[in-house]
Amino acid sequence: MSIASEQATKGGTALSFENLSVSFETEFADVHAVKGLSLEVYPGEVVALVGESGSGKSVTSTAAIGLLPPNAYITGKALVGGVNVVGMPESKLRKMRATDIAMVFQEPMTALNPVLTIERQLTESLELHGLAYGKDATARAIELLEMVGIPEPRKRIKQYPHQFSGGQRQRIVIAMAISCDPKVIIADEPTTALDVTVQAEILDLLRELKDKLNTGILLITHNMGVVADLADRVAVMFRGSLVETGTVDQVLNHPEHPYTQKLLASVPRLAVMDVTDTWVPEPADVVDPDRKLVLEARNLVLEYDMRGSKFRAVDDVSFELGRGEILGIVGESGSGKSTVAKAVLGLLPVASGVLAVQGTNLAALRPKAARAIRAKIGVIFQDPAASLNPRFPIGDCITEPMVVHKVGNRASRTKRAQELLDAVHLPRTVMNRYPHELSGGQRQRICIARALTLDPELLIADEPTSALDVSVQAAVLEMIQELQESYEFACLFVSHDLAVVDLLAHNVVVMKDGKSVEQGRVTDVLHSPQHDYTRRLLAAAPVPEPGEQAERREARRLLMAMENPDS
Amino acid sequence: MSGVKDNEELRGPHNMKSDIEPGEQQLVSLVEVEDAELARKQGESRSQGQLVRRRFFNHKAAMISTVVLVFITLMAFTSIGFAGIPGWWGKSYMMSGTVINGGAPTMSLLPSWLGGSGLAIGEHPFGQDNTGKDYFALVMRGTQKSIIIAVTVGAVATVIGAIVGALAGYFRGWVDEVLMRMTDLFIVIPLLVLAAVLGQMAGSKLGGSIFALALVLGLLTWTGLARLVRGEILSLREREYVAAAQAMGSKTSRVIFKHLLPNTIGVIVVNATFAIAGAILLETSLSFLGFGVVAPESSLGLLISQYQNAFTNRPWLFWWPGMIIVAIALSVNFLGDGLRDAFDPRQTKKTRRRKKTEEGQA
Numbered sequence: 001m002s003i004a005s006e007q008a009t010k011g012g013t014a015l016s017f018e019n020l021s022v023s024f025e026t027e028f029a030d031v032h033a034v035k036g037l038s039l040e041v042y043p044g045e046v047v048a049l050v051g052e053s054g055s056g057k058s059v060t061s062t063a064a065i066g067l068l069p070p071n072a073y074i075t076g077k078a079l080v081g082g083v084n085v086v087g088m089p090e091s092k093l094r095k096m097r098a099t100d101i102a103m104v105f106q107e108p109m110t111a112l113n114p115v116l117t118i119e120r121q122l123t124e125s126l127e128l129h130g131l132a133y134g135k136d137a138t139a140r141a142i143e144l145l146e147m148v149g150i151p152e153p154r155k156r157i158k159q160y161p162h163q164f165s166g167g168q169r170q171r172i173v174i175a176m177a178i179s180c181d182p183k184v185i186i187a188d189e190p191t192t193a194l195d196v197t198v199q200a201e202i203l204d205l206l207r208e209l210k211d212k213l214n215t216g217i218l219l220i221t222h223n224m225g226v227v228a229d230l231a232d233r234v235a236v237m238f239r240g241s242l243v244e245t246g247t248v249d250q251v252l253n254h255p256e257h258p259y260t261q262k263l264l265a266s267v268p269r270l271a272v273m274d275v276t277d278t279w280v281p282e283p284a285d286v287v288d289p290d291r292k293l294v295l296e297a298r299n300l301v302l303e304y305d306m307r308g309s310k311f312r313a314v315d316d317v318s319f320e321l322g323r324g325e326i327l328g329i330v331g332e333s334g335s336g337k338s339t340v341a342k343a344v345l346g347l348l349p350v351a352s353g354v355l356a357v358q359g360t361n362l363a364a365l366r367p368k369a370a371r372a373i374r375a376k377i378g379v380i381f382q383d384p385a386a387s388l389n390p391r392f393p394i395g396d397c398i399t400e401p402m403v404v405h406k407v408g409n410r411a412s413r414t415k416r417a418q419e420l421l422d423a424v425h426l427p428r429t430v431m432n433r434y435p436h437e438l439s440g441g442q443r444q445r446i447c448i449a450r451a452l453t454l455d456p457e458l459l460i461a462d463e464p465t466s467a468l469d470v471s472v473q474a475a476v477l478e479m480i481q482e483l484q485e486s487y488e489f490a491c492l493f494v495s496h497d498l499a500v501v502d503l504l505a506h507n508v509v510v511m512k513d514g515k516s517v518e519q520g521r522v523t524d525v526l527h528s529p530q531h532d533y534t535r536r537l538l539a540a541a542p543v544p545e546p547g548e549q550a551e552r553r554e555a556r557r558l559l560m561a562m563e564n565p566d567s
Numbered sequence: 568m569s570g571v572k573d574n575e576e577l578r579g580p581h582n583m584k585s586d587i588e589p590g591e592q593q594l595v596s597l598v599e600v601e602d603a604e605l606a607r608k609q610g611e612s613r614s615q616g617q618l619v620r621r622r623f624f625n626h627k628a629a630m631i632s633t634v635v636l637v638f639i640t641l642m643a644f645t646s647i648g649f650a651g652i653p654g655w656w657g658k659s660y661m662m663s664g665t666v667i668n669g670g671a672p673t674m675s676l677l678p679s680w681l682g683g684s685g686l687a688i689g690e691h692p693f694g695q696d697n698t699g700k701d702y703f704a705l706v707m708r709g710t711q712k713s714i715i716i717a718v719t720v721g722a723v724a725t726v727i728g729a730i731v732g733a734l735a736g737y738f739r740g741w742v743d744e745v746l747m748r749m750t751d752l753f754i755v756i757p758l759l760v761l762a763a764v765l766g767q768m769a770g771s772k773l774g775g776s777i778f779a780l781a782l783v784l785g786l787l788t789w790t791g792l793a794r795l796v797r798g799e800i801l802s803l804r805e806r807e808y809v810a811a812a813q814a815m816g817s818k819t820s821r822v823i824f825k826h827l828l829p830n831t832i833g834v835i836v837v838n839a840t841f842a843i844a845g846a847i848l849l850e851t852s853l854s855f856l857g858f859g860v861v862a863p864e865s866s867l868g869l870l871i872s873q874y875q876n877a878f879t880n881r882p883w884l885f886w887w888p889g890m891i892i893v894a895i896a897l898s899v900n901f902l903g904d905g906l907r908d909a910f911d912p913r914q915t916k917k918t919r920r921r922k923k924t925e926e927g928q929a
Contacts (some may be wrong), residue, residue, distance in 0.1 A: 052597045239600070262596050345814035374816030387807035391616075391829045404817045427606055437608070439601040450811075460814075475598045 012082050014184040014216030015064060015101070016040040020076035020086075022059050022068065033059045035240040036076070041184055041216040046206075048219045048227040048248070051237035052263075052469035053440065057220050060237075061186045064218075065101055066093045081183040098125045102177040106189040108169035112161040118145075118172055119157045125179050144175040147212075148205060166333075167198035171205065178209060184216040191226060195332035195496070200540040200556065203229050222469060224267050225542025228252055228549040236260050248546045266474035267544050268499035270526070292358075294458050294490035295321040295344065299353040302336070302343050313339040315514040316353070319507075323457070326484065326491040328505030328522065330498055330537070336514040337494045341462045344492065345379055346370055358457060375405045378451030378489070382463040384443035388435040394446055395431035401453045420449035423486075424479060441472035448479065452487060459484075459491045465500060477504060498541050502526050510534050535559060619833075622909040629905020632898035639895060643710035646703070658691075658701035665699050694883045696874070706887050709865040713847055713895070716781045716866070720846035723785025725792060725839040729831070732796025733823050737804055747797070753790045762787055762849065763858035777860060780853075784846060792838045799831045833910035840903035844896045851892055867892050 022034040034056040041047045051057045062068050064078045066085050077084045080101045085093060105111040113121060122141035126132045132140050138157070145153035148171040150164075161169055170190065177185050187206065191199040207230055210217050219231055227234055227248065234251040236244040236259065244257040255261045302314035314336040321327045331337045342348045343355055343362075350363035357373055365373065378401075381387040388397050398420055399413040408416065418428050424445040435443055444464060451459055461480065465473040481504060484491060495501050501508055502522060509519040510533065518531040529535045539556040543549050623629060648654035693702040735746040762784055769779040803809065804827065812822050828835075847867075853859030854868030861869070867888040874884035 054597075259596075345810070346816075347810055347813060371816035371818070374814060377814065379811055379814045381807040381811060383807055387811055389808045389812075389826050389830070400812070400817075401815045404812075404815050404821065425602075430605065438605065441598055442601060442605065447811075469597055471597050472601075 013040045013079065014043045014045075014081060015186075015218060016077075016079045017060065017064070018077040018079065020060065020063060020078055021074070022056070022063055023073045024069075025071045025073065030073075033240055034063070037237075037240075037242055039235050039242065039245070041218050043183065043216050044210060044214040045233065046210060046217040046219055046231045048221060048231035048234045049237060050221060050224070050227055050234060050263075052222060052471060054239065055237040056240040057237050058188060061103075061188055061218060061220055064184075065097060065103055065186060066090075095129070098180040098182060099129050100183050102180070102182040102185050104170075104173055104177045104185060104187040104190045107193050108166055108173050109193070111173045112169055114161050117158055117160055118164075122157070122172070122176055122179060125176065129180055131180060140179070141175075144179055145172070147178075147209070148172070148175045150175075165198075166194055167201060170194060170198075170202055174202075174205065174209070178213060178215070181213065182215060184218060186218045186220070188220045189222070190219070192221070192223070196498075196540040197332065197536055199226070200542070200553075203542070206230060223542070224252065224264065224470070224544030225549065228544050228546045229542045229553065236263070252544055252546055263471055264544060266471045268474070268477070268497070268503045269543060270499045270502055270538065270541060291322045293320055293356075294323050294358055295319075295327075295492060296356045296359075297340070297354065298356075300340070300343070300350065300355055301352045302339050302348055303351040304339075304348075310351075312351075313514055314343070317509070317511070317514075317516045318353075319509050319516070319519060321458075321490050321492060321507075323490055324484070324488045325507065326493055326505045328501035328508040329492065329494045329511060330496065330501050330508060331511035332496060332537070334513070335511040337496075337511050338462055339514075340511075341460050341492060341494050344458075344460055345377065346374065372405075375401070375407075375454050376457045378454070378456035378459045380444070380447045380451050380459070380461045380464040383467050384440045384447060385467075387447050388443055388450075390435055393432050393434055394438075397435070397446060398450050398453060400450065405454065407454065416453060417449075420452060423452070423483060424449045439472075441468055441476060444468060444472075444476055445479065448476070448483065452483065452489075455487065456489055459489045460494075461491060462494045463496065464493075466495070466497065473500070480504065498526060498538060510537070532563065536563075619909045623905055626905035626908055628901045629908075632901035632905070635894060635898045636902065639710065639891065639898075640714060643707050643714060646707045647711075649711060656704060656707070658704050693887050694881070696884060697877075702884065702887065705865055705870060706867070706891065709867040709870050709888055710891055710895075712777055712860060712864065712866040713850060713868070713892070716777055716784070716850045716860075717843045717846040717895075717899075719778065719781035720785045720788060720849075721839050721843035723782060724789040724842045724846075725835060727786070728789035728792030728838075729796050729828060729835050731789065732793040733800050733828055733831075735793070736797040736800030737819075737823055737827065739801075743797070746793070750790045750793050753787060758787060758849070759852060759856075762853055763856065766853060767858055777864065777866075780850075780859060781846075784849060788842060788845065788849070792835065792842065795834050795838060796828075796831050799834050800827050803827055803830055833907075837903050837907045837910065840899055840906060844899040844903070847892065847896050847899070 017037050017039045020034055020037045021032070024031045024033060037056075037060060039047065039049070039060075049057045049060065059068070059072075063072075063074055064080060064085065066088065068074065074086050076086065078086050080096060083096070083100075085096065085101075088096075112118075119138060119141055122144060123132075123137035126137045126140060131137075142153045142157055145157060150156055150168060150171055156164075161172075164172065174190075190206070191202050194202060203226065206217065209215070217230075219226070221227060231248045234244075234246060234248050235242055236251065236257065238259045244251055244255065244260045251260060252264065255264055296319075298318050300314060300317045301312065303310045303312050305311075317336075317340065319327060329337045329340060339348065343350055344357070346362065353363075355362045357376065360373060362370065362373070388394075392400070395414065395417050398417040402408050402413050402416065407413075414431075417431060421428050421430065426442060426445060426449075430438070430442075430446075435446070438446065444467075447464075459480075464480070465476050468476060477500065480491070493501065493505055505522050507520065508522045508525050509516050510525060510531070511517065512533050518525055518529065518534050525534060526538065529538060536559065539552065539559050543552060644654075646654045646656040647659070691701050691703065693706055695702055696705065731746050731750065735743040765783045765787070766780045769783045809822060809826055812826050817825075850859055850866060851868030851871070854866045855872040857872065859868060860866035870888040871885060871892075874881070877884045
């Protein structure tokens with residue numbers, strides 16, 4: 001299924017799979033995770049392996065580095081620089097790691113050992129593989145840090161991981177990966193845990209390094225924007241098989257397999273940002289005299305108690321949310337966007353200012369009255385794996401709000417649960433199933449059903465789709481929209497993904513470091529941003545179209561150059 | 568050994584297990600595939616409890632232990648009767664008689680064709696003590712008491728430990744401080760000394776009832792479980808379903824008893840079994856030292872203590888209660904092991920799987 005690449009004539013591959021199959025023996029049945037996969041990665045080339053959860057993309061890469069769990073049964077070949085690593089004894093394989101094949105992990109927070117200095121961790125693989133010792137190793141480590149763009153490497157090499165930011169930590173992980181000059185680097189979702197502006201920087205770094213070092217990179221990702229930005233060739237996996245391979249232009253712009261077509265169609269896209277200042281805003285809507293405010297925040301301040309000292313997470317934020325509207329709150333991690341949602345849910349006290357649900361100020365309520373008002377608020381959280389109690393059958397999960405607020409009897413509760421299951425397009429038979437029997441997307445739909453049980457006036461959605469696959473995300477977003485039209489609730493939609501907010505919300509608040517930097521109608525804010533930060537955010541979000549993404553990359557570079565002319 | 572981890576284990580393969588059946592229209596969207604699978608899924612839905620039970624029943628050592636334990640319990644309670652109900656064994660543990668054949672056991676398990684005297688129980692299968700009391704009846708009586716004490720201690724310690732741990736873990740702050748310092752206080756005082764003194768006091772006040780002793784022991788041994796449950800709750804309370812329950816307006820008691828404690832059931836059940844095993848040994852030590860059960864009541868520890876001098880010339884007086892203590896404590900421990908493996912399946916079956924992989928590669 002592989003396509004002939006122009007590099008094929010130049011000789012050996014950095015990494016190649018020949019008819020690789022992996023199955024796992026589990027308690028119930030054998031799970032066939034990868035079915036006869038063949039793929040080549042040549043030196044100096046980035047091959048993106050894309051697919052949704054359960055497609056087998058991570059299993060494939062883990063097989064190459066020999067880290068699959070002992071219940072895996074592997075057949076076929078995985079060649080690293082021409083050497084088959086399937087079935088290779090552990091001691092030999094260990095020698096190949098770092099020198100022939102290296103890995104960049106998803107979570108830079110946990111990929112570094114918190115009790116060792118960066119120096120110790122960087123020199124470790126050099127010394128293990130006998131490439132450099134002592135002062136030489138340190139010198140090489142400093143060189144590596146410089147290469148990945150850590151400022152003042154000589155000083156900072158003595159520091160510990162927690163003294164670096166997330167993006168810097170990912171840079172250090174990349175430095176570790178390239179320390180022994182591997183033939184191939186496996187980058188397993190290297191930017192998924194990072195904010196978009198940091199993601200753009202890491203992608204730039206990876207692009208720069210592969211040109212400099214002539215390493216092959218196997219990029220595993222679910223983000224089509226990242227693929228368009230970095231990859232030369234793309235391989236699409238679906239349920240353990242390759243369904244399509246080709247150059248990035250072929251696959252992203254002219255997909256042939258129906259799965260790829262559908263996948264690309266479900267990626268939400270940002271409308272083109274206008275930077276020419278010719279944008280004429282639509283005339284402001286006439287304020288509807290019947291507009292009922294469901295949620296209102298005035299000069300809202302929220303604080304976390306950090307062992308005595310107060311940390312101000314949200315500072316002086318005001319917004320209004322009327323019936324039947326969707327308000328998006330966007331921002332990067334640490335911007336305080338989720339904190340606002342927490343306060344509305346009563347999980348965090350209001351420090352000062354007003355936070356009112358249908359005119360009732362939450363801050364001034366007694367606990368009992370505050371509990372009663374919760375009946376009007378539904379919530380969907382980010383992680384569908386954690387937001388349902390594993391010991392409750394689905395039916396009980398959905399009707400729990402009715403039990404808590406003592407609404408209805410057994411029969412009416414069952415009836416309500418059935419109605420809601422129909423509304424989220426799940427069979428009624430799942431009532432008696434348990435959360436672990438459902439997939440992430442299905443569980444998230446159960447969460448939506450639970451949020452709507454009491455016909456809430458207000459729905460709080462805290463990053464409801466960021467843990468889901470793109471196609472599942474599309475289905476869930478569509479469902480929220482559909483239900484919002486029929487149930488007419490107001491929705492506070494917290495997200496880091498600008499494209500999703502663009503698709504769904506009417507109004508938007510852009511937050512940074514606890515402050516609102518820009519707010520207004522989505523059409524105004526996201527299509528003709530006035531604030532630099534919003535512009536930077538928009539420019540950093542990659543789009544799944546290689547040509548356009550190249551232009552955006554250039555535009556972003558200009559934007560950055562304009563902002564810091566001295567660098 | 569948390570319930571959380573095994574959820575992840577169970578959750579894993581579901582997305583992957585998806586061979587499209589022949590003849591079915593090929594689906595190209597993950598959502599459709601998942602929904603089709605769900606619709607196709609037939610048969611009983613298995614709850615977490617059922618999954619755990621299934622794994623437990625497949626655990627050989629635990630199942631053998633369960634059989635042994637049930638056998639010992641049944642023997643103890645039916646043979647000499649309990650709470651006024653007469654048993655099938657005619658002799659009483661109080662009744663003395665003439666010592667026959669130096670009180671040697673009459674039970675023989677060696678068949679006659681192997682040189683033994685054939686399979687026979689005889690008049691006094693476990694022998695007689697120096698006043699001619701039937702030793703089988705005495706040992707069974709002791710076993711009854713030991714089991715009652717162990718189960719009561721286990722129950723009391725588990726309830727207190729789980730509640731203290733849950734409150735400390737859920738509320739944190741000063742509640743946690745107070746409860747945990749109290750726990751520390753109980754831990755630093757030598758258990759045996761405290762149990763001896765308090766057991767003696769409770770025994771004299773309540774007329775030597777073994778329940779008083781059991782209650783006191785339970786009040787002293789909950790500390791380990793409280794710490795474990797607290798740790799578990801601390802991590803569980805950050806889960807989103809807890810936040811969802813709070814956001815729904817659930818009362819604190821509902822969050823703790825409906826959402827948090829049931830999810831620590833793994834830790835609780837496993838530790839309850841170990842608490843029972845510990846309680847049997849603690850009671851035995853106390854009775855041996857003379858601070859626990861007192862004559863004319865009987866317990867396994869008391870029997871050993873009474874007949875420790877008989878070890879050289881009439882060893883059966885020592886061996887029978889000793890063996891039963893070991894049998895109960897061992898099987899309860901194995902039971903706990905089985906439960907732990909059932910709740911955390913990732914600890915088992917590693918060796919078998921590795922072997923298969925190697926064969927496959929060769």
